[in-house]
Amino acid sequence: MTFEPLASDFFSYESLLTDREKEALAALRGWLERDVKPIVNDHWDRGEFPMQIVKPLAELGALSYAWDETKPFKNSAVFRGFVALELARVDASVATFAGVQNGLATGSIAIAGSTEQRAEWIPRLASGEVIGAFGLTEPLSGSDSARGLRTTARREGDEWVLNGAKRWIGNATFSDITIIWAKDEADGQVKGFIVPTSTPGYTATKIERKISLRAVQNADITLEHVVVPESLRLQNANSFRDTAAVLRQTRAEVAWSAVGTSIGAYEAAVAYAKRREQFGKPIGAHQLIQDLLVKCLGNITASLGMVVRVSEMLDRGEQRDEHSALTKAYTTARMRETVAWAREAVGGNGIVLDYDVARFFADAEALYSYEGTREMNTLIVGRAITGEAAFV
Ligand SMILES: Cc1cc2nc3c(=O)[nH]c(=O)nc-3n(C[C@H](O)[C@H](O)[C@H](O)COP(=O)(O)OP(=O)(O)OC[C@H]3O[C@@H](n4cnc5c(N)ncnc54)[C@H](O)[C@@H]3O)c2cc1C
Structure with a gap:
């Protein structure tokens, strides 16, 4: 499948990916648009996870950040981030499922397991045979x-x-x-x-x-x-520091999902603004609606810069707790503004599932709180800035 740059990636961060990564992302995007997007509102409504997507997700590589002998994950953190973004852009629940499977469950074994434990469990998690x-x-x-x-x-x-x-x-x-x-x-x-x-x-x-x-x-x-x-027993997990090492990389990935959720809401709002007419013209031709959309794009573009950089640092082994904490706290706060502005632009239909923004709006709340609330991540960064821990 040919790779089409995402219009919402205004500063072309995707250009940092290799051709092979772009191809993989294009295949994933095509499948998500075709097979997942049409069913997600219904599953959200019923509170049921579409288990039938697990196998294709695995086949498209979205569950296999496959571990190899030399480092915890084979694919670059930037690519893994774009995968998380792509999933969340269609549905934050799907991104969360994959984040738990890849980052938290597989990640715990990749980072804190023995060589034997990695060899036994990671291929089974990557193929979706085992859910973690x-x-x-x-x-x-x-x-x-x-x-x-x-x-x-x-x-x-x-x-x-x-x-x-x-x-x-x-x-x-x-x-x-x-x-x-x-x-x-x-x-x-x-x-x-x-x-x-x-x-x-x-x-x-x-x-x-x-x-x-x-x-x-x-x-x-x-x-x-x-x-x-x-x-x-995870053979290399000896204290909470090892748990924190898992959370350091998953927090950055939640930040990518926050950007994807923002993009999903923003794109739904742009599409709506182009087709919905009021006062004899599309609402997207009114200045105040353009203002909402531009504010959304500003948040998305700033957040993308941050997640790309923090993932580059992770790949180079330079990322510290406070880096992923700041990224998670900042991007999820921007996401919360963005989904609210997107919902506003869709008016009353913005609270109905069928127009998609309602789902992104509601889902943003969980992303904002899980894997460390804004307050906790703020305290992690505050400690790094001042040298003073203010948790208690
Ligand atoms: C949808 C969802 C999925 C989740 N998935 C998982 C999962 O797969 N695995 C898992 O282990 N956990 C999971 N969690 C748990 C999540 O990580 C916690 O909800 C989160 O860490 C916050 O804990 P809490 O909800 O108990 O809130 P609390 O810790 O009770 O916090 C309540 C409020 O008090 C604030 N607060 C607490 N302490 C301080 C302080 N010292 N200073 C200032 N403010 C403070 C918090 O920031 C928050 O605003 C999930 C949560 C949700 C909602």
């Missing part, structure tokens, strides 16, 4: 998960016994494995476990009545005397 989830947040511990985890892990011989509860875990209603982060009773350090969801004592219950990201599901998980072998 990432269980860090708990009912009583969200922003303070670095110190506040209550889920425990106790070593008994060659096995570990896990007890506790998790909340908000994406993909967990249908995942085959969930990475569970728990405090080792012996040394108080956070460790990660690959928990097959069929393990006795593991229960996942769908969180109902969400108003954001309705298509992708989140679960409450309970762990009651869940026994896993030592071979399923």
Whole structure:
């Protein structure tokens, strides 16, 4: 499929991609427009994830940021970012599904697993044969998960016994494995476990009545005397610092999804502004509507510059926590403005699913809060600027 530059990428950041990457992106874009876009509003409405898209997503490479021997991920972070953008531009739930599968579940194993664990699990996650989830947040511990985890892990011989509860875990209603982060009773350090969801004592219950990201599901998980072998403990996860290493790269990817969500809303608004007529001409010919659209494009263009740069830094091993934190906090704040302006430009129809902006508008709220709220990411950057931690 031929690659057509995206008009919303006003400063042509896509030109940084190689020809092979552009081809892969064009194939993904074509499939998303043809097979996914027409079904997403309906799934959002029903609160159901379109499981039939998992296999094509894998075939198009959107689940395989495939690990190789020399580095955690084979594809460049900039390319992976454009994949996340492309998914979110059509649907933020689809982008979230892939973000959990690739970044959080596969990423935990790629970054904190042993060579054997990588070899065993990553190809199966990349092909979609195994669906993964990432269980860090708990009912009583969200922003303070670095110190506040209550889920425990106790070593008994060659096995570990896990007890506790998790909340908000994406993909967990249908995942085959969930990475569970728990405090080792012996040394108080956070460790990660690959928990097959069929393990006795593991229960996942769908969180109902969400108003954001309705298509992708989140679960409450309970762990009651869940026994896993030592071979399923992530061998290189020895403290929360290793969990944070996973979040450092996924936060940057959420920022890319925020840009994609903004673009999805903006493009829907532009299309509407060209066809909807009021006062005898398309609303897009009125100055105030152009003002809304230009403000959206300004936010998108500034945010794109930021995500591209932070991904380049990740590829060069230069990205620090505060870099991805600033990018996530800034781009999600710009996304929230952008989806609101896009919704405004569509008037009353902007609150009806059929015109797409309503879905982007609602979904933006979850992206704004997950993987570190704006406040938490602000405090991470604040600490870097001043040398003073102001979390408590
Ligand atoms: C749709 C969705 C998907 C998610 N997916 C996953 C997942 O797959 N896996 C997973 O582990 N988690 C997941 N989460 C959890 C998400 O990461 C948490 O919701 C997030 O970290 C915030 O935690 P909380 O909701 O408990 O809010 P809280 O921590 O209770 O925060 C509430 C408010 O208080 C503010 N606040 C807290 N502490 C401070 C402070 N010191 N100073 C100033 N303000 C503060 C916060 O910024 C926020 O505004 C998901 C959440 C959502 C909504």
